[in-house]
Amino acid sequence: MAADSTPWTYRQPTEIVFGAGARERLPEITGRLGSSPVFVTDGGLVELPLIAELPALLGEDTPVFADVAPNPTVGMVDALAELIRERGADVVVAAGGGSSLDCAKAACSVALQGGPARRYHSGGEALDERHLPLVAMPTTAGTGSEVTPNSVLGDPEKGVKAPVVHDNFFPTTALIDPELTHSMPRGVTASTGFDALSHAVEGYWSRNHQPICDTLALRAVELVFDHLEDVLEDGADATAREGMSLAALLGGMAFQAPQNAAVHACSFPFSASYHLPHGAACAMTLDHFIRFNAPAMGERGVALARAAGCEDMERLADEVARMKAEAGLPTTLSEIGVADDDIPAIVEASFHPLMDNNPREVTPDALTEMYRRLL
Ligand SMILES: [Fe+2]
Known part of the structure; x- marks a missing residue:
């Protein structure tokens, strides 16, 4: 290698x-x-x-x-x-x-x-x-x-x-x-948990990724998959709460140097114009960008998927989609009030500089297609 x-x-x-x-x-x-x-x-x-x-x-x-x-x-x-x-x-x-x-x-x-x-x-x-x-x-x-x-x-x-x-x-x-964190309501636990997962995934796949952050990111992904569903089932589960606090900490350390990428760039208009909580706004596109970025990730994508207990990035995307739906987070754009006519403006607003960190180039056409599928 x-x-x-x-x-x-x-x-x-x-x-x-x-x-x-x-x-x-x-x-x-x-x-x-x-x-x-x-x-x-x-x-x-x-x-x-x-x-x-x-x-x-x-x-x-x-x-x-x-x-x-x-x-x-x-x-x-x-x-x-x-x-x-x-x-x-x-x-x-x-x-x-x-x-x-x-x-x-x-x-x-x-x-x-x-x-x-x-x-x-x-x-x-x-x-x-x-x-x-x-x-x-x-x-x-x-x-x-x-x-x-x-x-x-x-x-x-x-x-x-x-x-x-x-x-x-x-x-x-x-x-x-x-x-x-024990008193966090279930909806906030779900949204912030997906924010932690998004930081780990984005710090890992950022074009500026590096070995220390990669290591932190993979452990953070593992912790989210070990604990998020438990804490959503029982908010008083002290072990799961501690696991998620550690996941959030390591996820934060994993993205602070490489910075986030497309998932975060796309989250800003959903929060600014549709008042979606930040983590739910990240969750909206996370599984879709896992699929979109898979061809650019090669073996590193397999390592990311394995940290979550999945075989490859396709299976990881399936798992993230399932967890998002079971957590009660929005899975379609129409649920948050986006209509087909709104898509061009959201596409434009999504091109924050963080988009340049994405491992696979995102074009306005590709993003339009993704948002249409998300309607
Ligand atoms: Fe975030």
Whole structure:
């Protein structure tokens, strides 16, 4: 076999603390980074007992910002940055799904560099190095945001949802306590679980893939296939929850260097215009791109399929399609309100730069055909 001499780098500056009950270490970890914390979470989580007790661990009167909503916007980043400045905070703790973590990542830079956040979004100015330390505590198992430099933000005025990627956005510490994921409803578990799977698959097949991320990706795929169906059947299954938290972590580490590809590029219009949760938007095309990319993958495709316990990529696509349907995620575009006439606009909006990472070239005609079949 010919040596693959393409140079590669792997960098993971985030400290990772993982385990059931790890949240008890929050005061010690945060205390190392600053003396005046702000706690960030989303409106839907702030009342949950396990989340509600976290700010008190940081000290009385810790300010709580609970105005993050799904698909966070540049406006939410500005509101959080304002609170950070007002309170003179020097460290941020964010507990939540990708939304809270992504909003906090951007606010940690915007608070020091000045807003509005829109200035730095979708082709805007580059951020400099100034940012506050961030402790990221995921309450879902999917985004991998706790270990990536990505912050996916929307700008409703421009109708754009896009990732901003900057070295500042690596959280200082990822504090991963799988017990925080137990209260996730089944639909969120399904959607975020497919996000984890999509990260592993896309990090693996990205044109920028490399050996460390490949290894992490294959293990993440294996973990999803071992645990996702169990956790969907019983959300209190601690072993399966921990397995999915680990899958999400490894999936995040698997794509943060190579970056995602066609599945993620196509997910953005489904989320921005049809309000599909991010993981469900990835699931929409995942099995279809597994079939589409198979001819470009050769032996590497067989290794990917085997990590999932499948013989080849065709069987892997069949399994992913079955799991998606059984998880209750949408499997057709008409279910989410897409009509045949909408397809040209969605095809156009799908050509985000991540599309260039896909192992097989995606043409507008090929994507149109895929979306027509998905109707
Ligand atoms: Fe994702």
